[in-house]
Amino acid sequence: MDELKQEIKEVIISSLQLEDIKPENIVDEEPLFNEGLGLDSIDALELGVALKKKFGIKFTLESEDAKKVFSSVNSIAEYIFAERAKEK
Secondary structure, three states, rough: OOOHHHHHHHHHHOOOOOOOHOOOOOOOOOOOOOOOEEHHHHHHHHHHHHHHHOOOOOOOOOHHHHHHHHHHHHHHHHHHHOOOHHHH
16 A cells, blocks of 8 residues: 555656655645645646546546545545455
């Protein structure tokens, strides 16, 4: 799971071009939007596309569940892990 979280952080940084942030600066349980990293809805769309390309996971950004999934690195990792388990 730690490796997955590291990959997610790298996708966040590269897809959103956050050159001044390193993976170790992103706290797993810290919010990604508003406080925390301060991402916005445009960032959510870009991040959703990047995560879909990297992990082959579909996200529905319109739903309330999307807010929970995208709330932190931990929640994204849990979602990807659960989706991968369904595929097996």
